[in-house]
Amino acid sequence: MGNTAGKEARPRSNTYSSTSSTLNSYDINRRNTIFGNVNDYKKSRKQEERDRQREDHYSKLIVKYDQTVDGGYLAPFGTYKSNLDFNVDIVRELIIQRKLAPFYTPLQDFDDDWTEDELLKILSQLTLHSIEIAYDDEEIDDIDDHKIHKSSNFYKRQEQKMKLKLLMEKIKSLQKDEENKFFDIKLEGKDDNLPSKDLLLKLYKNPIECPICFLYYPNNLNLSRCCLQPICTECFVQIKRLDPHPPHDQQEQSQGNELPHTLISEPSNCPYCAMNDFGVIFEKDLDIKTGISGIKPGTYHNDLIHDPTQDNINEIKDDLKNLNIESSEVFSSSPSSSPLKASPIKSPTPASQKEESLREKRRRRSSIPANSPKVITIDQIRPDWELKLASAKSKLARKSAAASAIHASNLIINPSTDLAEYDTRRRNSNSNTRFQTIEDRMIEEALRLSIIDEEERVRRQGTPQSESSNNT
Amino acid sequence: MAALPKRIIKETERLISDPVPGITAYPDEANLRAFTVTMNGPDSSPYEKGIFDLELYLPDDYPMCPPKVRFLTKIYHPNIDKLGRICLDVLKDNWSPALQIRTILLSIQALLASPNPDDPLANDVADDWKKDEPKAIEVAKEWTAKYAKAKE
Known part of the structure; x- marks a missing residue:
């Protein structure tokens, strides 16, 4: 499952980090030009709305x-x-x-x-x-605290x-x-x-x-x-x-x-x-x-x-x-x-x-x-159970899409390049074009996923009922 | 610690005043949500005459969530693994808030009387059980005699 792909990817992301300062700013810039601050504004508005609903809920x-x-x-x-x-x-x-x-x-x-x-x-x-x-x-104990x-x-x-x-x-x-x-x-x-x-x-x-x-x-x-x-x-x-x-019983163990x-x-x-x-x-x-x-x-x-x-x-x-x-x-x-x-x-x-x-x-x-x-x-x-089910489904879909994206990018490097060669290339700052393209592809993939995600979310918000019933 | 819900207090009182035959359950002094349980192996089962120690914990959401129960005594059973964890539907998705500590412990005792190797938790034990049931029962008896002895 995605789990194994994630484990493979982790050590590599550490090697990236030597050059990450440039990459990160690059990444952030690209993101900002696409989504911009409009999104932030929308987000905070939505958050306010959610806070207000919660207060209303508890006051009742x-x-x-x-x-x-x-x-x-x-x-x-x-x-x-x-x-x-x-x-x-x-x-x-x-x-x-x-x-x-x-x-x-x-x-x-x-x-x-x-x-x-x-x-x-x-x-x-x-x-x-x-x-x-x-x-x-x-x-309330939060695992993140540790x-x-x-x-x-x-x-x-x-x-x-x-x-x-x-x-x-x-x-x-x-x-x-x-x-x-x-x-x-x-x-x-x-x-x-x-x-x-x-x-x-x-x-x-x-x-x-x-x-x-x-x-x-x-x-x-x-x-x-x-x-x-x-x-x-x-x-x-x-x-x-x-x-x-x-679901239980039937295919529980047959497919992970x-x-x-x-x-x-x-x-x-x-x-x-x-x-x-x-x-x-x-x-x-x-x-x-x-x-x-x-x-x-x-x-x-x-x-x-x-x-x-x-x-x-x-x-x-x-x-x-x-x-x-x-x-x-x-x-x-x-x-x-x-x-x-x-x-x-x-x-x-x-x-x-x-x-x-x-x-x-x-x-x-x-x-x-x-x-x-x-x-x-x-x-x-x-x-709201239908909405919950739909969001659990899309969350899982997102997770597996991300996992396969990481997995796919792993496959690009591994077969052709052995690690030693890869390492020397990385150190040689002039010849990191290949490296750059991989990074590019990963960012593109991430952007694509989040755009799909955003569209999905907007669509779902527009018609919550019909959307969720379609999914069931 | 937060105040104990009335339900837990009443259940505890009733468990002590009107105990289940073959089962004892006492709350720990330090934490009244944690119980020390002993269970007699059911008659005419491989666990007959054994006395098994278990621990039972009532989570914060109890009775909306099932209690957490685990065998402390080693036991050879297809639905109980090395760590003493128990595979029983009513301890998971089939939990109902109308069930109680009492009924859950009775269900576990019933599981000892009728192992279910087709829904295993301990795969090796379940395999043995399915391949050669009389032999598996022998092993279960041996383990019972060896580990589930009465304490003085």
Whole structure:
């Protein structure tokens, strides 16, 4: 593969270096006359745009106490500190539309023996975000740090890392501000954006444990479309395709070189039953509609029958009908979910009974196809996978083109000239014409490749969708 | 070190309070993401009566990434190489965050019971296995008796 060619080429590039001062300036001049500063300008503009998008992305990961949906939030609590590259706008929209469970603040522990007062006390101490876990100042180890020779990319990356670190600091302090505001308002206790006690108890009195993060959430979670297992939204947004990779099994060992067009990226399987095309459905198990496009969380009362919740019930019933489920059965089997009967807080449904009703519902329902409008797939919240696959392919293509170029230039020298002869020629500065032509050819090849690359990139940017789909 | 995620704490507690028969796993005091594991060779396999030491490490991305597991005891097995690395789909691309330390260790134990020479990691062992299985099993037994002895 290119690897061996690279190794052959390396010692030679050292011998070049004796004359490299002239060659390098020559090289740089030629490059500049072709691409000029216009390109630099474009690059910095693009970089700015990318920085701005990143800032926007991270600022939407800040949990805000006054942006709630059914007692949850629009941004994750911070259980995970990496893999946060899901599309925040899409996820927020899905939560507001009640197609995905909101990001609830998890309980680290739960005990059935807790009294309501104990539970409320614990709930009142919950923060919006686990700042310390999510934004600890861990240095990410960079292999480049250990290299003696640092490429120009290294400095660029250093700069990027610095920028990211600053951005993280900023986001962290913004989250802290939000946290302080939340704390002050809790002390005052007047803001209707804070959840009422009834709401908190309703949500957290019978929590369930997410099987992936082992944290306790209101029994209002997403269910896998295939095997109807619960998954909290924070874990759901973590699940994504593997990075583009060559296909397994068939020709793995038969040929060492990875052909760029064979790279694949497959949708994730269900973490529970390994069914392909993992997706979730969210059907509210709780008859709450607070926060965005609902009532103020502070005005929610369990014993009050107000229209929004009534509407909501009908909505759920409709939804259930669409799924061919006898809504009456579902509701009669789980008395706690009907507000009319819900003799509040005092008599919590025994967990076993609740589980039974859940199980009953599950038994009655079969798996739902991935393309159903109710199903949210992992590709929906990370729509950029096609672009990623295309760029991985072109990167690999570039690498192998560069490798073959180096390989080709090796072949030009090796067969005809033995090393000793080559060495004397090199020392004799007058007769380095042959040497010059090789260098020329290599530069030409490099220029050609980068021009192709640039064209490709511009084309891809123009029509990202069609381009990537062509490649797949 | 960063705070330990609740999931790792709970898994560790449950591993200790409700251990898997034939397997022990304890976290290192210095690093709670690193576990010292012992595994009994499954009955009626060439590894029967052997006690194997393994190390298990939970990377930062766990449970979104699989744990890293390696045999420390020398073992003659087509899917385990000289360095103790294990060729097992669930430790690689087929990892799922719903799997746990417990289930992964059980999978490894199952791999001991049913070697798969058609998907080898140790090519020489796999070749022996395919050429002359009874002899390979004999060697595996010898190695088990020699290296996987119980410690006092």
